[in-house]
Amino acid sequence: MDYLAQIDINTIGGGITAVATLLLAILTCVYVILTGKLLRAQTRPCVIVRVVHDELAPTLLLLHVENVGRGVAYDLSFHPDRAIPIAAFGIERPPKDAPITTMADGPLINGIPALGPGDRRVFNWGQYGGLQHALGDRPLIIYVKYNDGRRDLIDKSVVDAASFEGTDASDRNPVRACAKQLESIAKEMARWSSSGMLRVNNINIIDEQERIRKIIEENRN
Structure with missing residues (x-):
């Protein structure tokens, strides 16, 4: 047992x-x-299409195609659910019968051979009113097909202009602000000069130095 x-x-x-x-x-x-x-x-690439304000001209909306992943995307092709509008300018929405310009060539039509991490393509897409007219009431859906060298991948992006309604589009460009200030100063100085309020004398530096030297010597004596 x-x-x-x-x-x-x-x-x-x-x-x-x-x-x-x-x-x-x-x-x-x-x-x-x-x-x-x-x-x-x-290490997967990730390609998105997004809309951003132009920092130098905030009323303009830019279309960015960007690889936000960590790998290289190859042989990119773009498949929107309808024609992609371009150069749709106008802050206010134009009349319903206004013509609409759509992309006929460029990277979004012909594709991109490769897009590395952080690389982008930027398009001057338009302004709020013009894009609202071109897109209508539906956002634009864009499928991006590509490969990472081993397998085929696809990403989906949704872009629109309606979500920018009421957003801040004020001009914060410091260069343009300085230029405006300088222009204002120049106009004010021109006004003073023409009215006799501002008088500028040309001074010979050597003569002025000699005059100051004589004054100092006289004071010493």
Whole structure:
């Protein structure tokens, strides 16, 4: 009986060891798969199309195509759900029968061979009113197809102009602000000069220095 009991214990122990080994192998396999997916995600390109204000001319809206991922995207092609408007200018919405210009060439039509991490293409898209007229009441959906050198990928972007209604489009360009201030100063000085309020005398520096020297010597004497 003791011999049979010992066999049963050994059998059970061996079974537990086999099950534990199998579970460890499964967990290791899952870990390797998840680690591989995580590494691929960290090096995956991600191409988006978005709308931003032009910082130098805030009433203008720019269309950015940008790779915000960490890998290079190759052979990019763009597939919008309808024609992409371009140069849709006008702060106020134009009449309903106003013509609409759409893209006929360029990167969004012909594609992009490669786009590295952080690389972008920028388009002068238009202004709020003109884009509202061109897009209508629906946002524009653009699918971007490309590959990372190993597999085909696709990203979806949704762009619109309606969400910019009421946003701050004030001019904060410091260069333009300085230019306006200088222009204002120049006009004011011209006004003073023409009215006799401002008089500028040309001074010979050498003569002025000699005059000051004589005054100092006279004071010493």
